[in-house]
Amino acid sequence: MEEIRTGVYICHCGLNIAGVVDVEEVAKYAGQLPGVVVSREYRYMCSDPGQDLIKDDIKELGVNRVVVASCSPRMHEPTFRKAVEDGGLNPYLYEHANIREHCSWVHDDKELATNKAKDLVRAAVRRVCRHEPLVVREAPFTPSVLVIGGGIAGMQAALDIANGHQKVYLVERDPSIGGHMAQLDRTFPTLDCSECILTPKMSDVGHHPFIELHTYSEVEEVSGSIGSFKVKIRKKARYVDESKCVGCGDCEEKCPWKVPSEYEMGLAKRGVIYIPFAQAIPNVATIDGEHCVYLQKGKCRACEKACEAGAIDFEQKDEIIEVEVGAIIVATGYDQFDPAVISQYGYRRFDNVLTGLEFERLTCAAGPTEGKILLKDGREPESVALVHCVGSRDQNYHEYCSRVCCMYALKYAHLAKELTKADVYQFYIDMRCFGEGYEEFYNRLSEEGVNFIRGKVAKITDDAVTDEEKGKLVVVSEDTLLGKLIRVPVDMVILCSALQPRADAENVGKILNINRRADGFFLERHVKLDPVATPTDGIFIAGCCEAPRDIPDTVAQAEATAAKALSLISRGTVTLEAAISTVDESICHGCGRCEEVCPFSAPSIVSKNGVMVSEINEALCKGCGACAVICPTGAVTIKHFTQDEILAQVDALTEAR
Amino acid sequence: MAGFEPQIIAFCCNWCTYAAADLAGTSRMQYPANVRIVRVMCSGMVNPLYVLKAFEGGVDGVLIAGCHLTDCHYIDGPTKCDAMVDKLREMLHVLGLEDERLRREMVAASEGVLFARVIKEMVEQLKKIGPSPFKARTEALA
Numbered sequence: 001m002e003e004i005r006t007g008v009y010i011c012h013c014g015l016n017i018a019g020v021v022d023v024e025e026v027a028k029y030a031g032q033l034p035g036v037v038v039s040r041e042y043r044y045m046c047s048d049p050g051q052d053l054i055k056d057d058i059k060e061l062g063v064n065r066v067v068v069a070s071c072s073p074r075m076h077e078p079t080f081r082k083a084v085e086d087g088g089l090n091p092y093l094y095e096h097a098n099i100r101e102h103c104s105w106v107h108d109d110k111e112l113a114t115n116k117a118k119d120l121v122r123a124a125v126r127r128v129c130r131h132e133p134l135v136v137r138e139a140p141f142t143p144s145v146l147v148i149g150g151g152i153a154g155m156q157a158a159l160d161i162a163n164g165h166q167k168v169y170l171v172e173r174d175p176s177i178g179g180h181m182a183q184l185d186r187t188f189p190t191l192d193c194s195e196c197i198l199t200p201k202m203s204d205v206g207h208h209p210f211i212e213l214h215t216y217s218e219v220e221e222v223s224g225s226i227g228s229f230k231v232k233i234r235k236k237a238r239y240v241d242e243s244k245c246v247g248c249g250d251c252e253e254k255c256p257w258k259v260p261s262e263y264e265m266g267l268a269k270r271g272v273i274y275i276p277f278a279q280a281i282p283n284v285a286t287i288d289g290e291h292c293v294y295l296q297k298g299k300c301r302a303c304e305k306a307c308e309a310g311a312i313d314f315e316q317k318d319e320i321i322e323v324e325v326g327a328i329i330v331a332t333g334y335d336q337f338d339p340a341v342i343s344q345y346g347y348r349r350f351d352n353v354l355t356g357l358e359f360e361r362l363t364c365a366a367g368p369t370e371g372k373i374l375l376k377d378g379r380e381p382e383s384v385a386l387v388h389c390v391g392s393r394d395q396n397y398h399e400y401c402s403r404v405c406c407m408y409a410l411k412y413a414h415l416a417k418e419l420t421k422a423d424v425y426q427f428y429i430d431m432r433c434f435g436e437g438y439e440e441f442y443n444r445l446s447e448e449g450v451n452f453i454r455g456k457v458a459k460i461t462d463d464a465v466t467d468e469e470k471g472k473l474v475v476v477s478e479d480t481l482l483g484k485l486i487r488v489p490v491d492m493v494i495l496c497s498a499l500q501p502r503a504d505a506e507n508v509g510k511i512l513n514i515n516r517r518a519d520g521f522f523l524e525r526h527v528k529l530d531p532v533a534t535p536t537d538g539i540f541i542a543g544c545c546e547a548p549r550d551i552p553d554t555v556a557q558a559e560a561t562a563a564k565a566l567s568l569i570s571r572g573t574v575t576l577e578a579a580i581s582t583v584d585e586s587i588c589h590g591c592g593r594c595e596e597v598c599p600f601s602a603p604s605i606v607s608k609n610g611v612m613v614s615e616i617n618e619a620l621c622k623g624c625g626a627c628a629v630i631c632p633t634g635a636v637t638i639k640h641f642t643q644d645e646i647l648a649q650v651d652a653l654t655e656a657r
Numbered sequence: 658m659a660g661f662e663p664q665i666i667a668f669c670c671n672w673c674t675y676a677a678a679d680l681a682g683t684s685r686m687q688y689p690a691n692v693r694i695v696r697v698m699c700s701g702m703v704n705p706l707y708v709l710k711a712f713e714g715g716v717d718g719v720l721i722a723g724c725h726l727t728d729c730h731y732i733d734g735p736t737k738c739d740a741m742v743d744k745l746r747e748m749l750h751v752l753g754l755e756d757e758r759l760r761r762e763m764v765a766a767s768e769g770v771l772f773a774r775v776i777k778e779m780v781e782q783l784k785k786i787g788p789s790p791f792k793a794r795t796e797a798l799a
Contacts, residue, residue, distance in 0.1 A: 072679045073696070074671075101682025102694055106773070112690035119693055506727075515673070515728050517767045535672055535766065536730070579698070599732040624731035625702030629741065641698060647710050653666055653693045654714025 004035040004129045007063035008121060009054060011045035011070035013100055018043075020104040022114045026069070029118045029657075033125045037061055045070050051083040058087035065128045069097035069121050090133030092578065092640060097124040118657055126652035130645045134578040139619065141227040142326040143569045146171065148219055148508075151179020152198065152551060153543030153558040154331035155205050160562030162210035166569050169323050170205065171233055172215045174262075176280035177202055179333055183263060183357055185364040185371075187551060188411040189441035195366075199279045206281040214321065216286055222328070222511055225622070226538025227574035229325050237316040239287035239295070240273070244311035247275060247283035254306035259291050265358045268368035273303045273312075278366060285311070326574075327538045327565040330522065331558065332508055334544035337391035337398070337498035344459040345390065345495060350473055351376035352492045353460060356408055359494050363415050373420050373492075381491035384416045385475045387457045388428040392498035392548075400519050402548040405496040406432045410441055412494055413450045425451045425488055427477050435550060453488075455480045460493055499548035514539055521547050532560045538574075540564050579640035580621040581628065588613040588635035594627035603627055603636075663717035663783035665692040665776070668707065670700045670723030672730040673766050680769030688773040689780040692720070699723060701734030705745045712754060715792040718783045720775065722762040735763060753790060757782050 008030040012018035023041040031039035038057050042050050045068055057063040066089070068080045073096035081091035097120040107113040143166055147158045150172030158168045170177070182202075184194035205211055214233055221232040255271035263276045270276070272291045275283060287295070287303070294300040294314065304312040336357055339347040347353045352375050354362070365371035375381055386409045392402040406428065413424045431452075433442040446452065455478040464470045465487070472489035479486045501520035502508070509516050514534040515523040522541045525533040532540050540561035543554040568574070581594075581602065590612030594603040602621035603614045614627075614636065625638045637643065669675040675696050681688065697703055700723025708719050721742060726735050742761045749759055760779055764772050 072675075072682070074676060074679060098679075098694070098696075101679040103690075105682035105685055106688055107690040108687060109690060116690050116693065123693070123695075510727050513730065513732075515724075515766055523767055535676070597737065622731055624699045624734055625697070626699070626731070626734065626737050629702060629704050629737070638698075638702065641702060643704060643706065646695065646697070646704075646707055649695055650666060650707055650710045651714060653695070654664070654711060654716055 002064065004065055005037045005061070005063050006035045006065040006067060006125055006128060007054065007057045007061070008036055008039040008067045008125060009045050009050070009069070010039070010041040010099075010121070011050070011068065012041060012043045013070060014043065017070070017100050017104045020108060020110055020113045021099060021117045022110065025114055026117045026121060030121050030125065033122060035065070035129055036125060037063060046076050046079050051079070054080070054083045055087035058084070058089055064089060064093060065131065066094045067097060067121065067124045067128050068094075069099045069117065069124070071100040072098050072102070091136070092134040093128070093131050095124040095128035095131065097121050115657065119653055122655070122657075123649045123652040127645050127649040130642065130648055131640065134639055136578050137576045137618070138573040139227055139576050141568055141572055141574045142324050143167065144169065144323070144325045145327050145329060145565045146219070146229065146231050146323065146325040147329045147331060149179070149331035149333055149543075149545070150174075150177030150205070150213075150215065151331060151333045151543065152181040152201075153333070153554045154179070154329070155201050156555050156558035157329045157331060157542055157562045158211050159201065159204055159208065160559055161565055162208045164566050165210060166566065168211045169231070169233070169325065170211055170213050171217050171219055172213070173218050174276065175216045175238065175286040176276045176282070177205060177213070177215060178277075178279075178281070180357070181551065182277065182279070183265070183360055185360045185367070186411060186415070188407040189437045191411065191414070195279060202279065202281040213282070215282060217321075219511060220320070222513075226568075227326050229328055229538065231323050231325060233321040233323065235319040235321055237289065237318050238284070239289065239292070239312065239314055239316050240285045241311045241313050241316075242282060242284050244309045245284040246309050247285070249275060249285075250306045250308070251285050251303035251312070254302045256300070256302055257291065257293055259288065264361050264368050265355070267358060267361050327540065327568055328512065329540045329542060329561045329565060330508070330512065330514070330545055331542045332502055332505070332545040334499040334548065335502050337500045339390050339495045339497050341397070342390065345387070345457070346460045346473075347495060350460065350462060350493075352381070352473060354492065354494050355497045356405070356412070356494060359412055363419065371419075373416060375491055379491075380420045381416075381422050383423040383425070383490040384420075384492045384494065385425045385427060385473075385488060385490040386412055386494050386496060387475070388426065388496050389456065390495040390497045391500070393429060398498050398500060398519065400548070401432065402498040403432070404499065404548060404550045407435070407438055407441070407550065409494075409496045410445050413445055414448065417448055417450070422491070423451070425453055425475070425490065427453050427455060427457045427475065429454070429456055435552065453477060453479050453486070499544055502545065505545070512536070512539055514541070521545065532557055532564060538568070576619070577621070577623045579638060580618060580623040581616045581625075582637055582639055583614045583616060584635045584637070585613045587633050589633055590614060591632065593630045593632065594636055597626045597630045599624070599626070661784060661788060663691055663780055663788070664715070665718045665720060665779060665783070666711045666716050667692050667694045667720035667722060668697050668700070668703045669694050670734070671696055671698050673724035673728060674722035674762070674764040674772060676766035677764045677768050677772040680766065681773045684769050686769060686773040688776040691780050692776050699729070699731050699734035701731065701737035701741075703738060703741065705741055705748065708745055708759065709748070712749070712752070712758070712789065712791055715789060717789045717792065718758045718760065718779055720760045720762060720779060722764050722772075722775070725763040725765055728765055755786055757786055758789065
């Protein structure tokens with residue numbers, strides 16, 4: 001048996017650790033633990049000179065086990081494993097003690113923190129003796145990417161990857177790609193037309209040889225892991241043969257049934273068979289099965305008669321498409337907060353209280369009013385109020401700031417003045433104009449004569465108390481700069497509603513096995529240093545599914561996810577988990593409990609020399625350890641997390657110092 | 658029992674609760690220094706033997722914490738952990754250990770605040786019920 005020669009390295013992390021933990025004492029203490037041949041402390045172990053200490057000790061002192069006590073292993077375990085490997089040892093002959101996040105940063109009592117650090121180091125030293133060298137395996141990486149969501153984020157990511165000549169499957173739930181950006185009229189602060197900058201991209205996506213577009217489709221199931229995710233996509237029946245439909249729109253014209261258009265935010269109607277908007281990609285009709293009178297009641301077929309191309313197919317069924325991809329980009333976007341929840345704002349009760357997206361449709365030349373800002377009775381408003389922070393920065397709804405509302409409110413103020421000459425009042429808590437050209441836009445609006453009132457709106461009422469208020473909507477608010485309550489009568493109120501997580505974000509998270517933050521948006525791997533990755537390898541997040549953000553940030557994030565995916569593809573292989581299950585066949589009874597309990601079907605009971613034993617498929621095993629717990633004979637072990645190792649660690653933690 | 662400082666071992670899943678404890682650290686939340694964390698890959702990996710070993714060693718409380726039921730990196734680890742904890746509680750009952758000494762929690766990676774709160778609560782509770790009956794025995798044997 002080899003002699004255990006452990007090297008222990010205590011990191012100061014500047015003063016992050018050394019400010020609380022007596023690192024010299026811990027190093028001295030570690031030096032006298034059994035098996036430890038060298039114990040050092042150093043200012044920054046993760047730096048090159050710090051890593052060199054380890055490498056040199058392996059070479060010069062014959063160190064064959066290494067313990068570093070520093071930050072979280074989720075941060076630097078890979079760094080030190082690499083250093084150990086560079087020093088000539090197997091990277092798994094390494095153990096990490098977390099004395100920063102779990103010690104110096106959460107305890108300010110120096111003595112208690114130093115004692116805790118000693119305990120953690122002692123347990124790590126005890127455990128590292130039991131580590132065995134493990135072989136890191138590589139598997140091929142499937143060079144294709146699934147992008148979920150065809151808004152600006154999903155489209156940008158798909159285009160970047162496809163332009164690198166790699167295959168992309170882009171899945172969009174709605175009949176057309178485009179997302180929320182396709183509904184916007186103009187974009188702040190440059191006021192360039194949203195569709196003018198979006199539709200060329202949509203067209204590129206629709207025609208790209210490396211993009212396989214599945215609209216009116218949803219991802220139903222994802223299995224496997226980085227390098228080879230197996231994905232089931234449900235292509236919903238649109239009752240129209242996409243290959244025959246020419247997008248002429250005759251069917252919609254002849255369809256006798258009309259329902260509110262989602263694209264127009266319910267301000268206009270669409271046919272039950274419809275193309276959501278003029279620039280839709282793909283430019284094909286879709287029958288809304290839920291509202292189609294023929295599909296529901298068996299009579300009508302007006303669209304079929306109108307369609308010269310013979311594209312209508314009432315027999316069409318949902319189709320399941322299975323694809324394999326190496327990486328997944330989630331770009332599922334956001335929902336607009338429904339302000340009806342805040343009853344005192346009167347949304348849906350008053351005709352002329354609108355949400356931001358409704359106002360976008362009003363100002364859009366292709367919208368229901370052909371770009372005229374009109375009240376429900378057809379008049380132009382003489383005064384408009386913009387209410388900021390509706391549902392955001394509010395303990396009752398969403399605590400977070402929605403980031404884009406201040407800027408779109410300024411844009412609306414500009415458009416209202418330009419198109420109607422109305423008096424405009426902005427009710428804000430704080431103006432947050434953080435991006436390129438944003439502050440300048442705010443200054444410009446101040447010069448355009450917009451009235452800025454600092455205060456949170458209490459209510460919107462039609463209960464007039466003066467003649468001036470009669471027939472108007474009265475915005476009741478505090479003006480915190482004047483320090484008094486004010487009432488402002490206006491014709492139209494626009495509620496700047498928060499961006500919130502998609503209603504089905506929880507379900508999407510479950511399908512993909514990615515977590516959400518407390519606010520409901522998807523959780524990134526590291527908020528600063530890994531903002532587009534998720535804790536699940538090979539799955540990335542872009543755009544508003546991660547947090548509210550504006551178009552430039554969304555595009556940048558989408559490009560980042562594409563770069564991540566392309567870098568995985570160009571590497572070509574993926575490293576598989578080494579800490580996986582193994583069976584001691586000499587004591588296995590072949591009872592099959594492991595086979596029953598494994599969610600990945602890794603173990604199977606096979607006959608070996610006439611004896612039934614469990615065999616682990618290493619490509620499928622993820623190392624969760626369920627089989628090792630259930631095994632009645634102790635034949636199954638998880639490498640690197642063996643019973644012996646964890647018991648030794650527990651034992652060490654219970655001992656006196 | 659003045660001055661009694663309970664000793665706690667926490668088995669935390671790598672993906673959720675270990676990360677939550679990291680988050681408590683990066684957010685500089687203070688909680689009592691009575692806990693020592695053992696990192697496991699999944700709460701469903703915790704063998705009842707580990708918990709019994711900890712109690713045998715004289716710890717006053719054990720926490721097993723991992724992902725919420727639907728967040729598991731390995732699909733259904735927390736469900737398996739719950740089943741194990743149910744059985745374990747029966748064993749601890751037979752051994753004469755109070756129910757409060759074993760705590761099962763689900764703490765997501767984003768719930769650093771919750772992690773700190775769980776540790777604070779556990780320390781307070783264990784201070785009330787006093788040292789583990791096994792502690793005296795372990796010390797007597799030593």
